[in-house]
Amino acid sequence: MGIFKYDVYRNPNVGIYAKCNDKFVFIPNGFAQTKAKNLADFLKTEYVFTSVANTRLLGPLMAVNNKGLLLPRNCHEEEVVHLKRSTGLNVDILDTKHTALGNLICANDKGAIVSPLIPTENVKTIEDVLGVEVIRRRVAGYHQTGAMIVANSHGGIIHPSSEEEDIRIISQTLGVEVEPATINGGSPYLSSGILANNNALVVGVLTNGPELVMLTRAFKVQD
DSSP: OEEEEEOBTTBSOHHHHOEEOSSEEEEETTOOHHHHHHHHHHHTSEEEEEOBTTBSOHHHHOEEOSSEEEEETTSOHHHHHHHHHHHOSEEEEEOSSOOOHHHHEEEOSSEEEEOTTSOGGGHHHHHHHHTSEEEEOOBTTBSOHHHHEEEOSSOEEEOTTOOHHHHHHHHHHHTSOEEEOOBTTTBSOGGGGEEEOSSEEEEETTOOHHHHHHHHHHTTOOO
């Protein structure tokens, strides 16, 4: 498992435009095929071109793990059909007024931390689609839970201002130790600057040496 620096549209916020699990990296329609192949090679996945809600902001709008994929209610039916056909994943729409699901849900294959902005009646859909236990919780006082935590099956990172109690409960739910970290030279909005699966990490080009050390430790990266 390695760490690779990359940019998308000459932008260090790789997690805004792309999303991944262990089998697929989801990339905006129209993105250069050679760069898509590079990204897929880093992550040891196939690549799938798609839009969500007719935009290229895939990261903030999708919640995904190796079992399922959640899309917002404003996505188009052809996008849902395309993603079902392309992946074979359990794909469903989460019918809530908040559409930035990637910013509100952090999931690995063991658990999911969900923003309190998502109503309790939606929790069962999340559990069924992603196949994990769900808890609703803010992180460092923020409702954007999915933007503040990134985790795979080896480890994870969390907003640097998180309290010890939150770190303990979130680690327990995700089944891995999460550690405070930043990305892209000091950003605490972690999911915007990283793509993480169980094969590799791809981080924004502004991620510095001390941050790479934190990521290596948190995700137990071995050369």
